[in-house]
Amino acid sequence: MTASYSEQLLALARPHLAWVCEQLDLFDSLVPAGVVSFDRSEPSVTRSGITLRAHVIGTYALDGTWMWAWANESYRDDVIAVRARELRELGERAGVPELTEPMPDLSHFPDPRLAADHLLLMCMGLLDARGGVICAVNERGRLFMVVDDPAVPRAEPRPARLTTALRNGAALLPGPALEPVRGWFARHGADPVYGPGRVEGVLGGGDRVVVSLDGEVVTGVEVTGPDGGTPGCGTAGEQELKGARLSPHAPHRTFPRALLAVAGREMAFSILRTRAMVQYADDHLGFAGRPPVWDEGAGELRFPGGGLKARRLGYCGAEEGWFQWAAGTEDIRDRFREAAGLGPGDGDLPELSGERLDLTVYGPREAVAVTLARTAATVAGHTFTSLGNHFFAVTDERLADEHLTGTGAGGPDGAAADIRNGASWLHGLVEQETRDETMRSLARSYFERTGMQVWHYGQPDFLSGVRGLYEVRVYFAPDGTITEVTPGMVMGVPG
Structure with a gap:
């Protein structure tokens, strides 16, 4: 059985998934990816020189554990953890185990890092947040924040954005596609009409949105104007930040x-x-x-x-x-x-x-x-x-x-430690678009410099350095982050 979140959490989160995808798409276009820093006293986050009110909800460690900010000694007594405390209160009222356990274990998911990303999106929906930011922290850990600054507008429908959001929102987590679709229409004040395999609704400006469904999948999205022609939301201008604080001296x-x-x-x-x-x-x-x-x-x-x-x-x-x-x-x-x-x-x-x-x-x-x-x-x-x-x-x-040469001073264990520590130093310096290339180069170069054979049989999941009977495997997340380095016997189970 595929690992998943509890039905209690999914039942709360599913209706929000499509509009959260839509909101995050807008947020990322207005606050482009770049150097991230945060101020716990305000509290705020600064990305690409734009500072917005934001709160820490949790952190993710390499062992696959998530720690809520309300349980973290570094944040739990600060105002920066106030939204995380709201989530705990919601979990207590609704009986949601993930929201009330101090350190939910995500290691049983096929991709624990992706499970953490999904948890951020669910939290955005539950908190009606306007954005989400992930910060790199020490030892390749990650810190998750929700943005609730009114300077970030709530996403208005745009044809391309809403089409992607409805498809992705349905595919994000297991469950009927109808729930995120229904939640999206409710978000935009539309009273939908349901038919066999489809949901149809009219937006405030008269544009008509028709969503085709097949179980857990959105198979099609059609957006037309009141007369069946070009939708009015397709010619509307793009939304903008209003009153955001620019921080030219922030890390950039x-x-x-x-x-x-x-x-x-x-x-x-x-x-x-x-x-x-x-x-x-x-x-x-x-x-x-x-x-x-x-x-x-x-x-x-x-x-x-x-x-x-x-x-x-x-x-x-x-x-x-x-x-x-x-x-x-x-x-x-x-x-x-x-x-x-x-x-x-x-x-x-x-x-x-x-x-x-x-x-x-x-x-x-x-x-x-x-x-x-x-x-x-x-x-x-x-x-x-x-x-x-x-x-x-x-x-x-x-x-x-x-x-x-060989497996490095200290044998396979030493080689694993060197690669792990090297990745930790570089983690916060690497941009998303170069992370995969940089981290694979780190592992490959180390193996070559120490006289180990580079084996690619585990790509893209892991890269191996082999010497005699011993193998060091370097595991990568889909974005290129080195998540684990394990020494062991060749082609065996790392120990």
């Missing part, structure tokens, strides 16, 4: 795609090199968990049992929100440009210019700084490490790459 810049492509290839391998350096220091330099001291004169990171040659790479002012490359790193930054395929005529990206970089215009500030520094060190053939917010490129020749 994304990590440059040329540099992101390089970071995707280098990030996981960079983490392996850092981990191998720590192991070397532990084995030969008396590291034992005690941080080294930077010896500027000797150009070494000094451990209790000796030093490793290194160069200053940069500094991240995390609290102030800036990153600065260290003096004398022109050669390293040139290697980064070369790896990105940037020639003299391509201009100088601010991320590599050597000037102080304002991190406040980006989404995840620390991830931007660390990704720049890690990638630069690795493409230059060095090993990245840090002391607090001071970044270094370890250049010591004793840290050769030969011991990094």
Whole structure:
């Protein structure tokens, strides 16, 4: 039996599904995809420089669990969780288990991430919300918000939008197509007439909408004017935001795609090199968990049992929100440009210019700084490490790459950890349209760099790196997000 939400939740949510699809279509056209940030004190969300009132309803973790904001210690006592508390109250009145359990388990769904997306749409309908936003958070988790700002208009019927909404609303979750269709007509104040396999209604302006049904499927939608000709809603102008607050200083810049492509290839391998350096220091330099001291004169990171040659790479002012490359790193930054395929005529990206970089215009500030520094060190053939917010490129020749082949330092478990951690750093930097390419490149490049065979038999669901009897599988969501990395025996069940 296919996993699904409870009948109690579906019964409440189904009538809203078509108009929610219609509303979200309008919302996404008015508030285009881009860098997202939120302010818990207002509460609000800012996307692409547009700030709107919004509330957190829940978060989704990689283990397939959803946590309601009313149950989350980070949000439950804040005004930003007030709409989530409304959902809990609704669940208590209607006896809906998913709305009253602090952490509903979505892992039994065929696609838990998609189940979380569907839950957001259901919550939009139950709360009569005007939009929905998903934010990337640490460790590849996701935070879900509903927008209830009156600056976002309620969607008016438009032929193309309503046709798509009625079809998608019926297909979104299991159940009779009639329920979301009936709910859509009610939303627009139409009193429908029912016939065999069809529902017909007249909108306020006289336009006629005829929806053909077959069980759980909308098979056709026809929109005509009062006289059977061109519908009036087809010539109406597009709706606009009214009174939305523009936030030009909010995070709006994304990590440059040329540099992101390089970071995707280098990030996981960079983490392996850092981990191998720590192991070397532990084995030969008396590291034992005690941080080294930077010896500027000797150009070494000094451990209790000796030093490793290194160069200053940069500094991240995390609290102030800036990153600065260290003096004398022109050669390293040139290697980064070369790896990105940037020639003299391509201009100088601010991320590599050597000037102080304002991190406040980006989404995840620390991830931007660390990704720049890690990638630069690795493409230059060095090993990245840090002391607090001071970044270094370890250049010591004793840290050769030969011991990094096979399944990586630490075997299959170590390889899985490197890929998982690399994906976590990049998660908040990758735009939707490049996520699949970037994340698959991260896994494939790691396998190739460590001498593992790349097997594609599990595509598109997973990519494998194989060495001897061992296999590391990297699983991808439909949007390219790395959802799981598992080590195990070749062609066996990962353990």
